[in-house]
Amino acid sequence: MHSFFTKIFLWFWLLIVVVSATVVVSAGAIRSRSSDRERWTQLYSYLVGLRGRHTAQLLDRDGKDAAREYIESLERVDTGNYVNNKNPMRDYLFAQGSREVLQQSVPPYLQEILEKMQQFPEGKPRLFEKQRIAAERIVGLNGQVYTFVMPIPEPPTFDQIYSFITKDIAGEGLIYLGTILIVAGGFCFWLARNITSPINRLRLAARRIAHEHLEARVDRSVLVRRDELAELGQDFNRMAERIDALVHAQRRLLADVSHEIRSPLTRLNLALGLARQRASAESGEYLDRIELEADRLNKLIGQLLMLARVESGVDLEQKNVFDLATLVQGVASDGDFEARGLQCSVEFVHTSEYLVEGAFEMLRAAVENVVRNAVRHTAPGTKVEITIERSESQQDAVIRVRDYGPGALPQDLPLLFCPFYRGSDPARKATAGAGLGLAITERAFQLHSGRVSAANAPGGGLEVRLELPLMAKTQETSKVTLALAPSH
Amino acid sequence: MTDHLKRGVGGSIRRLIVAMKKSHKFLPRRILVVDDDEELCQLLSQYLTQDGFVIEAVHTGSAGVERTLSGEHAMVVLDVMLPDMRGFEVLRRVRAQSSIPILMLTARGDDQDRILGLQLGADDYLPKPFNPRELSARIEAVLRRAAPDPAEIKPGASEDLIDADLELFSGARVVRRRGQQVDLTAVEFDLLKRFTKSAGLVLSREDMVRAVLGREFSPFDRSMDTHVSNLRKKLGPRPDGSERIKGVRGIVYIYVLSAPARR
Numbered sequence: 001m002h003s004f005f006t007k008i009f010l011w012f013w014l015l016i017v018v019v020s021a022t023v024v025v026s027a028g029a030i031r032s033r034s035s036d037r038e039r040w041t042q043l044y045s046y047l048v049g050l051r052g053r054h055t056a057q058l059l060d061r062d063g064k065d066a067a068r069e070y071i072e073s074l075e076r077v078d079t080g081n082y083v084n085n086k087n088p089m090r091d092y093l094f095a096q097g098s099r100e101v102l103q104q105s106v107p108p109y110l111q112e113i114l115e116k117m118q119q120f121p122e123g124k125p126r127l128f129e130k131q132r133i134a135a136e137r138i139v140g141l142n143g144q145v146y147t148f149v150m151p152i153p154e155p156p157t158f159d160q161i162y163s164f165i166t167k168d169i170a171g172e173g174l175i176y177l178g179t180i181l182i183v184a185g186g187f188c189f190w191l192a193r194n195i196t197s198p199i200n201r202l203r204l205a206a207r208r209i210a211h212e213h214l215e216a217r218v219d220r221s222v223l224v225r226r227d228e229l230a231e232l233g234q235d236f237n238r239m240a241e242r243i244d245a246l247v248h249a250q251r252r253l254l255a256d257v258s259h260e261i262r263s264p265l266t267r268l269n270l271a272l273g274l275a276r277q278r279a280s281a282e283s284g285e286y287l288d289r290i291e292l293e294a295d296r297l298n299k300l301i302g303q304l305l306m307l308a309r310v311e312s313g314v315d316l317e318q319k320n321v322f323d324l325a326t327l328v329q330g331v332a333s334d335g336d337f338e339a340r341g342l343q344c345s346v347e348f349v350h351t352s353e354y355l356v357e358g359a360f361e362m363l364r365a366a367v368e369n370v371v372r373n374a375v376r377h378t379a380p381g382t383k384v385e386i387t388i389e390r391s392e393s394q395q396d397a398v399i400r401v402r403d404y405g406p407g408a409l410p411q412d413l414p415l416l417f418c419p420f421y422r423g424s425d426p427a428r429k430a431t432a433g434a435g436l437g438l439a440i441t442e443r444a445f446q447l448h449s450g451r452v453s454a455a456n457a458p459g460g461g462l463e464v465r466l467e468l469p470l471m472a473k474t475q476e477t478s479k480v481t482l483a484l485a486p487s488h
Numbered sequence: 489m490t491d492h493l494k495r496g497v498g499g500s501i502r503r504l505i506v507a508m509k510k511s512h513k514f515l516p517r518r519i520l521v522v523d524d525d526e527e528l529c530q531l532l533s534q535y536l537t538q539d540g541f542v543i544e545a546v547h548t549g550s551a552g553v554e555r556t557l558s559g560e561h562a563m564v565v566l567d568v569m570l571p572d573m574r575g576f577e578v579l580r581r582v583r584a585q586s587s588i589p590i591l592m593l594t595a596r597g598d599d600q601d602r603i604l605g606l607q608l609g610a611d612d613y614l615p616k617p618f619n620p621r622e623l624s625a626r627i628e629a630v631l632r633r634a635a636p637d638p639a640e641i642k643p644g645a646s647e648d649l650i651d652a653d654l655e656l657f658s659g660a661r662v663v664r665r666r667g668q669q670v671d672l673t674a675v676e677f678d679l680l681k682r683f684t685k686s687a688g689l690v691l692s693r694e695d696m697v698r699a700v701l702g703r704e705f706s707p708f709d710r711s712m713d714t715h716v717s718n719l720r721k722k723l724g725p726r727p728d729g730s731e732r733i734k735g736v737r738g739i740v741y742i743y744v745l746s747a748p749a750r751r
Contacts, residue, residue: 259569259595262595262616262617263525263528263616265617266525266528266616266617266618267525267527267528267531268617269617269618269619269620270528270531270532270534270535270620271531272620273535273619273620273621274531274534274535274538274620277535277538291619294617295619297617298617301617302615305595314600315600326736329736329739330736330739333739334707334708335707337694337705337707338707338708361600361603368708372708
């Protein structure tokens with residue numbers, strides 16, 4: 001999946017996870033900074049007095065065992081908390097003359113500290129940062145002076161925090177992590193949706209317009225957002241309206257112009273008829289020419305009007321279901337009649353029904369244009385062959401119209417269906433019509449969700465392929481040679 | 489006249505004859521042109537006068553309806569595009585009262601106009617721009633068809649029982665189905681006559697265009713299909729539900745008589 005949605009979703013999710021991880025890591029890093037280390041050490045200047053006074057009280061009141069038990073319990077707690085400390089986690093209580101009151105063995109480096117403490121006033125903590133020792137002289141219940149010495153452990157490192165997360169709260173940690181992932185995931189999903197859904201709507205609208213649905217607009221859910229995407233949607237709609245108006249104006253102009261030319265041309269024909277009635281023999285030749293040109297104009301305007309009508313799509317409002325093979329049969333029979341005058345023929349054989357839904361007249365005109373085109377181009381004495389069959393997917397009816405004419409140049413093939421395109425070969429222009437017939441065919445089939453294409457057939461001649469979707473459910477109807485003609 | 493005959497001469501042709509008698513101005517070749525293009529009407533008038541027609545031109549739909557119903561004309565040439573109402577509306581109003589032959593001028597490339605025109609009861613159509621020779625020939629053909637053959641106007645003589653529930657009176661140009669008169673245009677009437685003459689035989693569209701429309705068949709001309717389709721609709725199916733006219737659309741047609749019931 002390379003969709004915008006997936007990208008946004010994954011990126012933001014990843015971002016949130018990375019940010020959370022960074023916060024955890026930097027929290028560890030902050031704790032091991034030097035200022036924190038000082039603050040940590042300062043803490044022990046309070047702790048040393050507290051522990052010292054308590055130990056001295058226990059000793060004076062309850063005896064050595066109680067005091068030692070207390071110190072041992074402190075050691076267990078400290079060792080548990082500060083697993084990585086190098087120094088032994090043990091507190092000491094000294095009486096006057098540097099004698100350890102609780103009969104603990106004393107590491108030798110403490111002697112130096114004890115000496116330094118001799119002259120130090122009571123009740124004030126002293127920190128030996130280098131040795132990481134805190135000491136205080138404490139006045140006991142009976143007035144004697146003790147010296148309490150305790151190690152200052154290293155502040156907790158990142159490793160310790162890490163081990164705290166993984167080992168000490170392993171199960172809960174996973175739950176926290178999962179919760180963060182799920183909440184972040186939900187948030188990112190919403191974010192990605194929020195950004196991509198209007199983009200998708202824009203894309204759909206654009207695609208519909210590209211497929212000639214000029215009335216397509218971006219819907220209101222995009223426009224009410226009041227952000228840049230909503231503005232984009234509004235601009236898109238304005239653009240679509242403009243295109244719609246322009247295309248319609250152009251089509252209307254085409255139709256209007258054709259209609260307007262119709263009237264003077266009709267008058268021209270009448271004037272020509274009148275002139276002919278009084279014409280002398282020598283002017284007849286020119287009148288013939290005028291009539292030929294007027295006739296060409298007639299045909300051109302007829303096709304322009306037909307194209308305008310097909311493009312307007314008005315005929316699609318009255319669709320009916322009919323057998324495409326019968327339609328082709330009718331056109332083929334007319335084509336055959338026309339071809340006889342040119343010493344050619346049109347052959348069409350079919351065995352089954354191909355039910356389609358659409359505008360009968362429009363589709364017949366579309367097929368007719370292809371067949372007449374083939375009749376015009378096929379060589380004298382040859383046959384225009386028309387076949388109809390189901391496509392491989394069984395979804396479409398495929399009509400093939402093949403002539404035995406000169407065919408088309410390969411570079412002309414894709415352009416055959418463009419209006420007024422008559423091919424680049426001047427020899428073939430002579431036999432061409434107004435140049436709109438195949439354009440009408442293409443538009444008519446497109447409006448019915450069909451396709452048209454042309455190719456040079458093996459052995460010479462052009463083969464035009466017309467595809468039209470069949471009705472979704474084609475019931476098997478009994479074959480009748482004389483099928484009932486559909487009524488309008 | 490017997491009651492039977494009175495009923496026989498009822499309908500379209502009777503209305504025409506009454507109108508003819510009522511109007512002293514009626515001329516067999518007087519033609520009404522309804523078109524808003526005045527210059528065209530002028531040229532048309534000149535051209536058709538040469539062919540022996542008498543032309544009257546009006547330029548609006550309402551005037552067209554009024555003049556058509558005056559009964560002074562043998563036929564009407566009616567343009568689809570009129571300033572005040574569509575030619576179809578004129579046709580509809582006229583057909584409510586009269587069966588005067590009407591030729592429609594339609595837009596070329598507009599099959600729907602052609603179909604609608606013929607469905608509403610126009611006798612023929614010609615797409616604009618047209619060749620004036622063609623127009624003149626079509627007018628002649630329509631007039632010929634509309635004029636009752638004098639040989640056939642013999643009361644009661646030409647009554648044909650053509651189907652179990654269908655009667656055709658050639659002289660009166662009347663068709664009845666189960667006693668009810670069916671309003672047919674001149675073309676549809678001739679078409680039905682042609683069908684009944686050769687019931688059970690396959691008729692090609694070519695032959696029918698020549699015999700009924702009185703002109704040469706040109707391929708890709710669909711008017712015959714529309715006429716047949718209209719006729720089929722007006723006649724409806726037989727009491728047993730079967731179609732009277734069968735065929736491959738646009739190629740051949742066949743009028744099938746009902747098989748005699750087995751006893």
